[in-house]
Amino acid sequence: VIRIALDAMGGDYAPDVPVEGALAAAAELPPSSEILLVGRQAEVEAALAKQGAKPDRFKIVDAPDVVGMGEKPLAAVRGKPKSSIGTGLGLQKHGEADGFISAGNTGAVMVASTILLGLHPGVQRPAIGMLFPTGGEPVLVLDGGANVDCSPRELQGFAYIGAVYARDVLGRSSPTVGLLNIGEEEEKGNAAVKEAYALLQHSTHFKFIGNVEGRDILGGACDVVVCDGFVGNVVLKFYESVARLVHGLLDREVGRDVLESPAMQRVFRLLDYSEYGGAPLLGIRGVSVICHGSSPPRAIKNAIRVAIQSVQSHLSQHIGAEFAGGEAVA
């Protein structure tokens, strides 16, 4: 049985949205998987009742504390060991759960995942994997903001981590990896990227396709795009805002009728992150998935699916193996 601990108190509309997401997931999940709701027992039960579900529909793990969205991560994790984040990851640490999902404070989830689950030897900090909608299959971009001023070696590590994720969870049997740069030629870029290019050139665990530019990210040039977390974070947030801008312009210029047509809804659904269910924290010893604070129930449901796939495919073990004497630390 695969057991996924869900932070029922995380996100802008907790516990209602996580609970609704859990119910949606449960309707589709194989019987060999189980969702544990972690949070204030009474509030979680009330949210279940609101959805017309029995209070014992899921196992509830009581966690009296809640980490606020604006709290400083390290202080929150240290000061509130009984938060839903600390409790949920504690379950995984003690072998009582196999994965964790939260739409709560991203920094706190990252810090708590690192402290409670630990990192694979050779990994300095977890990387945030982001799935960008492309209209077709998504592309994995990492790092998404956990690591800035990345060394060439770190960028190389992202490539290995990303390739494993692409294989295990995205089902790309021979993943291709591109290095985000400002030109295609080998000699382009800043110092870290130029050195990373040299390190990646002889990779054998995936196909390194060389430099890719900003315009190539969505173009299907590769399965994984490697970049410093500063760049990744800027591009991710920019992408969200472009979709919003286009939506607003269509509303203003073309009108609500067209915008609400099924075809148009389909387009915006194709551009919607929540279809991919959150960003995996990669490099930790375990499974931890971060969702946007504003995630709808569908995103939570999809994150549960991603977490289960990560456990089933032994993602974390495979990432660990890359760093344990593999090419990634060659």
Added chain:
Amino acid sequence: VIRIALDAMGGDYAPDVPVEGALAAAAELPPSSEILLVGRQAEVEAALAKQGAKPDRFKIVDAPDVVGMGEKPLAAVRGKPKSSIGTGLGLQKHGEADGFISAGNTGAVMVASTILLGLHPGVQRPAIGMLFPTGGEPVLVLDGGANVDCSPRELQGFAYIGAVYARDVLGRSSPTVGLLNIGEEEEKGNAAVKEAYALLQHSTHFKFIGNVEGRDILGGACDVVVCDGFVGNVVLKFYESVARLVHGLLDREVGRDVLESPAMQRVFRLLDYSEYGGAPLLGIRGVSVICHGSSPPRAIKNAIRVAIQSVQSHLSQHIGAEFAGGEAVA
């Protein structure tokens, strides 16, 4: 009289497109301005004839060489002093023109502008200013790719340069400047950005609004967004590709009819760079505007307007003044 030298051989469809752009501009320009077409005389005359214009419609400055789009910039500039780029900028150097525009090899234009016109004291390399469409007034993002691994001092310089451009050419009388970062808090970001924040905090020549995130670029938070050229270049090219992706998805899902409706055309025109006519090279002693290689005539026309405004407003002199003992080198 303001004289703008236009590289008639630059761009994917030269000399036809530059010549068409020049004709469009000439129809709208004040009589106090003049366009000089720089390129192979016979080819330029043929292009004029194709458009039904007289061969003496513009002054043509013969330049027998052409720099190819794929040539190495420095080698091309050194090896082909009689290229349209070298000749056009030479006119400005010798006081026979006031501005230069090219849709040709970007790197070559940058190198030739730097060598022939020189830089204002205190400026290490020119910055590329990029105007991002927002649906309303454009936002200036710089640097667009000329400078990577920027020092905090360079980032500070971009803020001063950008603010002058916003005032002189965009007509923003009290320009606001934001520093592109991965969070709003002062302590966020990579090492260079954190230091740049400290340098910018006490600016008095413009209003520094602090950190802005990727999602804020298009949101009208500020007139100028400052970033390292690596990040700026990635985001610029990514933006272009998103507009293309949305266009493709609408075509596929919603259909050609809706896509070609006047309202929809208006939306894509609002997202179209070419409305802003190219990217100014800033920090040089003079006026040089780079257009996309695939620029349509409208973009060339708009670039001519931008170049004239830059000359009229004394943009270059004002930028020089910021660095000559101004705050930018404080």
